[in-house]
Amino acid sequence: xxxxxxxxxxxxxxxxxxxxxxxxxxxxxxxxxxxxxxxxxxxxxxxxxxxxxxxxxxxxxxxxxxxxxxxxxxxxxxxxxxxxxxxxxxxxxxxxxxxxxxxxxxxxxxxxxxxxxxxxxxxxxxxxxxxxxxxxxxxxxxxxxxxxxxxxxxxxxxxxxxxxxxxxxxxxxxxxxx
Numbered sequence: 001x002x003x004x005x006x007x008x009x010x011x012x013x014x015x016x017x018x019x020x021x022x023x024x025x026x027x028x029x030x031x032x033x034x035x036x037x038x039x040x041x042x043x044x045x046x047x048x049x050x051x052x053x054x055x056x057x058x059x060x061x062x063x064x065x066x067x068x069x070x071x072x073x074x075x076x077x078x079x080x081x082x083x084x085x086x087x088x089x090x091x092x093x094x095x096x097x098x099x100x101x102x103x104x105x106x107x108x109x110x111x112x113x114x115x116x117x118x119x120x121x122x123x124x125x126x127x128x129x130x131x132x133x134x135x136x137x138x139x140x141x142x143x144x145x146x147x148x149x150x151x152x153x154x155x156x157x158x159x160x161x162x163x164x165x166x167x168x169x170x171x172x173x174x175x176x177x178x
Contacts, residue, residue, distance in 0.1 A: 020140035022106035026099055026139065028155040030146040033095050036088055037150070039155050048085060048164065052171065055081055059172050074172050081168055089154070096150045103143020110136025 019026075055077045064070050113132030 003151050005102045014129075018134045019142060020106065020109065020135045021134075022109060022139045023142050024107075026146055027143045029095055029099060029102070030150070033092060033099075033146070033150045035177040036092050037153050037157060040088060040092070040161070043084070044157065044160055044164070047074070048081075051081060051084065054124020055129055056171055065173070077172060078168050082165045085165045086158075089158050089161065092150075092154055096147050096154060099150070101143070103140040106143065107136045110139065153157075 059065070059074065062070055062073070065074070110132045113135060114129045115132075117129050117132060128171060
């Protein structure tokens with residue numbers, strides 16, 4: 001893997017060297033966040049409309065929409081569609097909240113390297129402290145960037161899903177259509 005990075009993406013390999021192992025963890029979490037966000041976007045744009053059409057057709061085919069059994073069927077349809085809309089958002093939110101904390105952990109580890117270099121050399125040689133400072137700043141920056149951009153897209157998708165969930169009740173009237 002490192003040979004691939006050195007050959008095709010040398011800047012990325014240098015960035016990983018600067019940020020240390022915490023940066024690798026942040027990038028892995030970022031890839032999970034983005035894959036889940038794209039899955040939610042795919043669901044909202046392509047899968048959910050089809051599920052809504054199928055559920056509305058099933059509801060419209062019912063002759064009796066006012067009985068207790070009909071209301072239980074309606075509640076089941078609403079619950080199934082609503083849980084599909086809001087699924088995975090809490091997990092995405094948790095991953096977004098973890099990124100700045102990992103960046104902070106990278107800062108602490110980087111500063112520990114700086115203090116270790118100071119103790120080992122006995123002087124304030126900037127070259128000996130550079131690796132720790134870069135590890136501290138790069139991991140903090142990466143954690144914050146992933147969290148901010150992820151939070152922006154998370155908010156847009158979650159708001160859209162919540163609006164759709166709010167509209168669900170109106171799609172399934174209790175009275176038969178004339």
